[in-house]
Amino acid sequence: MRFQELRDVGDPVELGAAYSHAGADELVFLDVKATLEGRAALVGLVQRVSERLAIPFTVGGGVRSVADADQLLAAGADKVAVNSAALDRPTLVTELAQQLGTQAVVVAIDAEGGRVRSRAGTTETARTAVDWAREAESRGAGEILLTSIDADGTRAGYDLELTRSVSAAVGVPVIASGGAGGAEHVAEALQVAQAALLASILHEDPDRLTSLRAELHALGVPVRRVEVLHGA
Amino acid sequence: MRFAICEYGAGNVRSVELAFTRLGATRTDDVRVADLAILPGVGSARAAMAGLRSRGHDVALRERVVAGRPVFGICLGLQLALDWTAEDDGVDGLGLLRGRSLRLKEGRVPRMGWAEVDDRGAFYFAHSYAASTPAASAWSEGVVAEVRAGSFLGCQFHPEKSGEVGARYLAGVLEEARSLSLA
Numbered sequence: 440m441r442f443q444e445l446r447d448v449g450d451p452v453e454l455g456a457a458y459s460h461a462g463a464d465e466l467v468f469l470d471v472k473a474t475l476e477g478r479a480a481l482v483g484l485v486q487r488v489s490e491r492l493a494i495p496f497t498v499g500g501g502v503r504s505v506a507d508a509d510q511l512l513a514a515g516a517d518k519v520a521v522n523s524a525a526l527d528r529p530t531l532v533t534e535l536a537q538q539l540g541t542q543a544v545v546v547a548i549d550a551e552g553g554r555v556r557s558r559a560g561t562t563e564t565a566r567t568a569v570d571w572a573r574e575a576e577s578r579g580a581g582e583i584l585l586t587s588i589d590a591d592g593t594r595a596g597y598d599l600e601l602t603r604s605v606s607a608a609v610g611v612p613v614i615a616s617g618g619a620g621g622a623e624h625v626a627e628a629l630q631v632a633q634a635a636l637l638a639s640i641l642h643e644d645p646d647r648l649t650s651l652r653a654e655l656h657a658l659g660v661p662v663r664r665v666e667v668l669h670g671a
Numbered sequence: 672m673r674f675a676i677c678e679y680g681a682g683n684v685r686s687v688e689l690a691f692t693r694l695g696a697t698r699t700d701d702v703r704v705a706d707l708a709i710l711p712g713v714g715s716a717r718a719a720m721a722g723l724r725s726r727g728h729d730v731a732l733r734e735r736v737v738a739g740r741p742v743f744g745i746c747l748g749l750q751l752a753l754d755w756t757a758e759d760d761g762v763d764g765l766g767l768l769r770g771r772s773l774r775l776k777e778g779r780v781p782r783m784g785w786a787e788v789d790d791r792g793a794f795y796f797a798h799s800y801a802a803s804t805p806a807a808s809a810w811s812e813g814v815v816a817e818v819r820a821g822s823f824l825g826c827q828f829h830p831e832k833s834g835e836v837g838a839r840y841l842a843g844v845l846e847e848a849r850s851l852s853l854a
Contacts, residue, residue, distance in 0.1 A: 459834070464785055464795075490689065495795055495832045512713075515685050517797075517832065540715045540747075542781045542797040581781045581797075612779045633779060663785045663793035 451484060454645065456491035461648040463494060464663065467520070467584070467614075467636060469547070470500025471559045474523045482514045489515025497545055497584075503531070505538050512539065520545040520584055523557040526564055526571070529578060536579025541611075544582075546575035550601055551588040560588050568601060569608045576609045583613045584636065590618030597628040597635065606631050622654035629660060672696040672845055675705035677732065677748075679722025684711045687745065690831035694842050702731040707848040712746025712829070716758035716772075716800075719751060720765075729765055736767045739822045741848035749818060749825030750800055758800050768820035770804025775814070786828075788816045792836040794828035801827060822851055 455466055468488065470481060485498050498511045499520025508519040519539070525531050525546055535544045549560050550568035557564050564571075572583050585605050587598030597618045606613040612633035619625060619637050628635040641647055656662050674696050676684050687709060688698055702708050710732065713719075723729050732752075735742050744752045744767075753764045756772035764772070775782055775798070785793040788811045802815040802825075809817035811828070818825045824844065830837035 462834075489686065493686075493690065493832065493834050493838060495797070495829075513685070517686070537715070540713065541799065542783065543713070582783060610779060611781065612783045634784065 449642065452487045452491060454642065455488040455496075457645045458641065458648060459492045459494050461645065462652055462663075463648060465495045465497065465634070466492060467497045468499070469520060470498075473501030474558055475561065482510055485511055485516055486514040499545065499547055499584075505534050508535055508539060508543075512543065518543045518545050518582070520547045522547040522549065523559075523562075525575065526555065526557045526566070529574060532575055532578035532580055536581070541579045541581035544580050545584050545614075546572075546580040546582070547584040547586065548572060548575075548605075549586045549588055550598075553601060553604070556588060569604050572605045572609050572613075576611050580611060582611055583609060584616060585613055585632070586616040586636075587618060591616075592639065593618050594620030594640065596620065596624040597632075599627060599631055602628060603631040606633075622651050622658060622660075625651070625655060626658045626660050672707065672849060673699040673705050674707040674709055674845075674848075675699050675702045676709045676711055677702055677723060677726075677728040678711075679714070679719050679726065679728070684713070686831045687711050690838065690841055691845070694838065694845055696845055702728055703734070706741070706852050707845065708732060708735055708740075708742045710742065710744040710748030710752065710825075712744070712748040712750075714747065716747065716751065716756045716762045716764075719747060720762055723751070723765070732765055732767060736821060736823055739851070741851045742767065742823045743844055743848070744823065744825035745831070746798055746827060746829055749802060749827055752818075752823060752825055753802060753804060756800060767823050768804065768806050768818060768825075770802050770806060770818070772800045773803050774800050777813070782814070785833075786811045788828065791840075794826075794830065794833040794837060794840070796828045798827060 495517045497518040498516040502521050503524040555564045555566040590598040597615045602615045614634040615628040615632035616636035625635045652662050750756050750772035751764045752767040753770040754766050781799045806818040806820040807815040808819040830840040
């Protein structure tokens with residue numbers, strides 16, 4: 440189970456700052472074990488990371504209420520991601536959207552074989568990713584962060600079939616996640632999704648972001664021009 | 672330079688504060704005396720307007736604009752400065768400039784992500800509504816990206832989330848506010 444091979448890849452504050460300087464378009468911080476371990480995401484850490492960023496910052500992990508979300512936004516997050524708690528109680532998405540605005544609400548979906556799993560992939564649910572994405576949108580999700588458990592960790596490319604089906608089912612932006620091995624995979628994902636998430640290949644080598652941007656540009660993918668003014 | 676942020680009890684204004692303090696400006700709580708008043712952009716229109724009114728920011732901002740003193744609106748802050756927004760079944764705005772805010776009709780909504788603003792580079796957007804106004808001064812993919820009317824300046828994008836390009840934009844906002852307060 441690739442999803443279970445979670446590794447400690449370093450100080451999130453320094454990593455976040457390095458990515459921001461190197462031209463990441465956005466930073467997503469998921470405390471994936473928060474629900475499993477029954478704790479809220481690390482508010483203090485979110486504050487320290489956000490102080491070093493000048494790019495959008497999404498935080499998730501253990502968010503179970505509007506109060507949890509408010510705490511993260513007050514600590515400097517721009518958006519909150521919800522996963523297991525929204526599956527347990529879908530009205531959470533509605534409450535968050537009413538209070539924070541849809542643009543601040545990301546519904547994260549982990550899917551295996553097209554079906555949703557909760558609690559960091561450890562628990563089956565009765566839902567398909569497509570149906571849950573549709574419901575999340577109707578309840579006020581502003582973005583869908585879609586992770587393929589099948590593709591995650593393979594570095595063989597994003598799960599294009601899953602991503603295409605979810606993206607076609609909703610009108611909000613979809614962020615593809617899981618499986619990135621190189622620039623060509625990102626380019627493929629951006630054909631069917633509005634954004635692509637990179638994780639392990641960057642954590643191993645943060646400088647890879649700069650070369651990836653150049654490779655994407657060479658592949659004809661529009662990448663924003665970034666001036667790196669500070670040495671990371 | 673002293674700036675004030677018109678808080679209305681929603682969302683993250685910390686990034687706006689950080690962005691301006693990084694540029695050497697100092698935050699003050701008094702919207703009336705600040706060199707620059709900032710109307711940030713978070714939350715939903717109805718709650719935001721109610722929050723602005725209950726804190727007296729609506730009156731303070733109108734007085735500033737009448738007196739030709741700088742006001743800067745970001746995202747929802749721009750939309751609330753108009754006469755009216757279609758959000759939340761229709762909400763009257765501050766009327767600091769003519770125009771209305773309407774729901775986006777094309778593409779994915781909310782419109783999230785980086786987009787070019789004329790020839791100024793890419794900025795970060797996160798919005799479902801956009802201004803329709805004669806005061807438009809910059810565009811992004813057919814959407815009004817910036818408005819100017821008297822001493823009011825508003826942007827639909829989030830400069831505080833737009834990296835170095837955004838920081839440069841905010842430095843320009845401070846520079847304009849400085850020259851307006853000297854005039």
